[in-house]
Amino acid sequence: xxxxxxxxxxxxxxxxxxxxxxxxxxxxxxxxxxxxxxxxxxxxxxxxxxxxxxxxxxxxxxxxxxxxxxxxxxxxxxxxxxxxxxxxxxxxxxxxxxxxxxxxxxxxxxxxxxxxxxxxxxxxxxxxxxxxxxxxxxxxxxxxxxxxxxxxxxxxxxxxxxxxxxxxxxxxxxxxxxxxxxxxxxxxxxxxxxxxxxxxxxxxxxxxxxxxxxxxxxxxxxxxxxxxxxxxxxxxxxxxxxxxxxxxxxxxxxxxxxxxxxxxxxxxxxxxxxxxxxxxxxxxxxxxxxxxxxxxxxxxxxxxxxxxxxxxxxxxxxxxxxxxxxxxxxxxxxxxxxxxxxxxxxxxxxxxxxxxxxxxxxxxxxxxxxxxxxxxxxxxx
Amino acid sequence: xxxxxxxxxxxxxxxxxxxxxxxxxxxxxxxxxxxxxxxxxxxxxxxxxxxxxxxxxxxxxxxxxxxxxxxxxxxxxxxxxxxxxxxxxxxxxxxxxxxxxxxxxxxxxxxxxxxxxxxxxxxxxxxxxxxxxxxxxxxxxxxxxxxxxxxxxxxxxxxxxxxxxxxxxxxxxxxxxxxxxxxxxxxxxxxxxxxxxxxxxxxxxxxxxxxxxxxxxxxxxxxxxxxxxxxxxxxxxxxxxxxxxxxxxxxxxxxxxxxxxxxxxxxxxxxxxxxxxxxxxxxxxxxxxxxxxxxxxxxxxxxxxxxxxxxxxxxxxxxxxxxxxxxxxxxxxxxxxxxxxxxxxxxxxxxxxxxxxxxxxxx
Numbered sequence: 001x002x003x004x005x006x007x008x009x010x011x012x013x014x015x016x017x018x019x020x021x022x023x024x025x026x027x028x029x030x031x032x033x034x035x036x037x038x039x040x041x042x043x044x045x046x047x048x049x050x051x052x053x054x055x056x057x058x059x060x061x062x063x064x065x066x067x068x069x070x071x072x073x074x075x076x077x078x079x080x081x082x083x084x085x086x087x088x089x090x091x092x093x094x095x096x097x098x099x100x101x102x103x104x105x106x107x108x109x110x111x112x113x114x115x116x117x118x119x120x121x122x123x124x125x126x127x128x129x130x131x132x133x134x135x136x137x138x139x140x141x142x143x144x145x146x147x148x149x150x151x152x153x154x155x156x157x158x159x160x161x162x163x164x165x166x167x168x169x170x171x172x173x174x175x176x177x178x179x180x181x182x183x184x185x186x187x188x189x190x191x192x193x194x195x196x197x198x199x200x201x202x203x204x205x206x207x208x209x210x211x212x213x214x215x216x217x218x219x220x221x222x223x224x225x226x227x228x229x230x231x232x233x234x235x236x237x238x239x240x241x242x243x244x245x246x247x248x249x250x251x252x253x254x255x256x257x258x259x260x261x262x263x264x265x266x267x268x269x270x271x272x273x274x275x276x277x278x279x280x281x282x283x284x285x286x287x288x289x290x291x292x293x294x295x296x297x298x299x300x301x302x303x304x305x306x307x308x309x310x311x312x313x314x315x316x317x318x319x320x321x322x323x324x325x326x327x328x329x330x331x332x333x334x335x336x337x338x339x340x341x342x343x344x345x346x347x348x349x350x351x352x353x354x355x356x357x358x359x360x361x362x363x364x365x366x367x368x369x370x371x372x373x374x375x376x377x378x379x380x381x
Numbered sequence: 382x383x384x385x386x387x388x389x390x391x392x393x394x395x396x397x398x399x400x401x402x403x404x405x406x407x408x409x410x411x412x413x414x415x416x417x418x419x420x421x422x423x424x425x426x427x428x429x430x431x432x433x434x435x436x437x438x439x440x441x442x443x444x445x446x447x448x449x450x451x452x453x454x455x456x457x458x459x460x461x462x463x464x465x466x467x468x469x470x471x472x473x474x475x476x477x478x479x480x481x482x483x484x485x486x487x488x489x490x491x492x493x494x495x496x497x498x499x500x501x502x503x504x505x506x507x508x509x510x511x512x513x514x515x516x517x518x519x520x521x522x523x524x525x526x527x528x529x530x531x532x533x534x535x536x537x538x539x540x541x542x543x544x545x546x547x548x549x550x551x552x553x554x555x556x557x558x559x560x561x562x563x564x565x566x567x568x569x570x571x572x573x574x575x576x577x578x579x580x581x582x583x584x585x586x587x588x589x590x591x592x593x594x595x596x597x598x599x600x601x602x603x604x605x606x607x608x609x610x611x612x613x614x615x616x617x618x619x620x621x622x623x624x625x626x627x628x629x630x631x632x633x634x635x636x637x638x639x640x641x642x643x644x645x646x647x648x649x650x651x652x653x654x655x656x657x658x659x660x661x662x663x664x665x666x667x668x669x670x671x672x673x674x675x676x677x678x679x680x681x682x683x684x685x686x687x688x689x690x691x692x693x694x695x696x697x698x699x700x701x702x703x704x705x706x707x708x709x710x711x712x713x714x715x716x717x718x719x720x721x722x723x724x725x726x727x728x729x730x731x732x733x734x735x736x737x738x739x740x741x742x743x744x
């Protein structure tokens with residue numbers, strides 16, 4: 001059996017400065033991030049949670065009504081057991097605005113305007129598949145440097161795969177610093193590219209033919225303007241990367257007890273290990289546990305059949321069927337959990353039982369926080 | 382091919398079990414491209430595969446296309462990873478074939494260059510220079526137009542003229558289509574409108590030129606009455622909200638909204654009155670205990686108390702599901718209920734889902 005993930009110890013440790021919640025889509029990353037930040041605040045931390053694309057009602061419960069790059073104060077109760085009062089701020093990431101801000105901060109006004117108006121920039125900043133990930137990390141870096149909060153909890157973007165979030169910033173950096181973009185921005189008849197030989201003319205021709213000369217021109221003017229102010233997007237991506245490896249950062253992998261989600265969680269755990277990024281543990285969301293643990297599915301089903309045959313006690317028969325189903329669900333979830341923990345021994349796990357209804361207020365988040373900290377019953381393991 | 386007819390309006394929801402959608406004639410006659418989307422975790426790929434099986438049954442030929450590089454189709458049909466090549470993955474009920482294709486943006490680009498420009502060698506040079514990476518990963522509009530382009534090409538593809546001639550067709554335009562229908566396992570709901578609206582995406586980047594022309598051709602198919610977008614959801618608040626938001630977005634983009642596939646529906650185990658009381662926390666623990674005693678189980682009182690907690694949770698979840706189901710009536714689209722299959726979906730489960738879709742008129 002795997003060790004328990006001690007959430008309160010993680011939140012109470014003043015050395016914990018950043019918590020990154022990651023995992024595949026639809027597993028409850030945002031809710032987990034918000035619940036962790038709320039619990040931290042109620043235990044005396046000055047916490048801020050960066051959410052990416054939260055469900056509307058959850059956002060509303062945090063007082064967030066629109067994309068907004070400024071953290072907003074969320075009123076919370078003071079420490080439960082005489083802890084010094086903490087605070088909670090929340091913000092919803094606006095990736096385009098974050099990108100715009102970087103440009104404005106680093107370029108003189110004229111050049112910034114030039115970049116912001118470039119159609120290629122507009123496409124890149126609003127829809128490049130890595131921009132959201134990159135900007136989430138950028139925002140994290142900014143908030144960390146500002147030192148206005150002692151704990152930052154980040155929710156990661158809803159990517160196709162959990163790994164996108166680690167790969168995308170590098171990919172964007174590589175792209176903006178890469179060979180191709182320099183190639184595109186170099187006048188074709190000059191420079192070192194002549195040395196590339198016969199392939200070169202062929203490539204320029206095809207690029208122009210396929211993407212069109214206008215787009216090529218947009219890219220070229222974008223790169224020229226951008227490169228001069230930036231001198232190394234890659235450097236920024238690397239900085240962010242180092243921040244994630246630094247002591248004080250903790251990754252929390254979120255999953256649900258389903259094959260796909262746990263497979264993704266496995267990949268992610270292995271990847272974090274390979275990148276030497278500190279993993280705090282696994283949050284297993286929406287688990288089901290039978291409340292009558294000693295009554296097996298087989299006995300329940302047999303009893304239900306006997307009652308159904310007699311025609312008496314229809315309520316008890318239905319309840320027994322329901323129980324048998326639940327025990328089977330539990331058994332399947334335990335098998336999946338065990339498969340994960342066998343492959344990754346030593347990784348702390350905490351289960352958050354499924355709730356009949358969605359969480360969309362502070363009270364609900366507080367309840368999730370209690371489950372995370374195991375101060376609520378329901379984890380019979 | 383039959384004349385396309387406009388998608389049919391929604392139907393009233395009756396109250397119980399899986400019967401809250403009534404059987405009727407097929408809802409999507411005339412539709413040849415079925416785009417299936419849904420929030421992550423709702424079973425989008427599974428239902429896309431089931432729909433392909435359902436559409437193929439009775440001797441049709443259907444292509445199932447996946448675009449996210451996950452090899453979800455191969456896993457479902459229990460076959461080796463799919464190459465960039467259309468191959469048969471299943472035989473449908475009463476005859477009929479499902480073929481599958483995993484579209485890879487890079488391969489699609491090389492394909493496209495060769496098909497339209499005869500540029501195989503140049504394509505390889507492009508790969509060397511990282512241009513393909515640029516076109517497929519960096520500029521998402523480009524990537525999407527390549528992926529949707531492959532699906533729409535399959536929709537329009539006709540049997541080769543010489544073969545058509547043997548079948549008696551007089552000219553190429555009259556040659557029969559290769560596929561009776563194409564099912565596209567599309568990106569999740571949050572990205573679907575943008576993914577399909579490639580024209581708008583590309584227009585911002587390329588105002589003229591071949592990419593733009595290609596996008597226009599793709600868009601023509603996607604906007605036509607031959608294409609609909611189906612939404613997969615489960616009866617939980619967030620997926621339902623995303624589904625409704627997605628429907629509104631797709632509608633606003635001028636695309637045709639298809640049906641709503643409600644996945645993982647469970648039959649309630651208690652009668653409605655009992656459920657309503659249980660949701661409020663009132664469970665007749667003594668009646669349960671009497672039943673347990675009659676069935677010869679140990680410690681009936683204690684077990685009955687424990688079980689009553691399970692009943693309350695079950696009833697509350699069903700209450701939330703009912704509310705979610707009510708909300709799904711708002712868009713006025715046909716709804717299909719697909720049963721929860723317990724232990725994950727195997728091949729047999731896929732056929733069951735396909736049958737359920739057919740019974741309810743989705744195919």
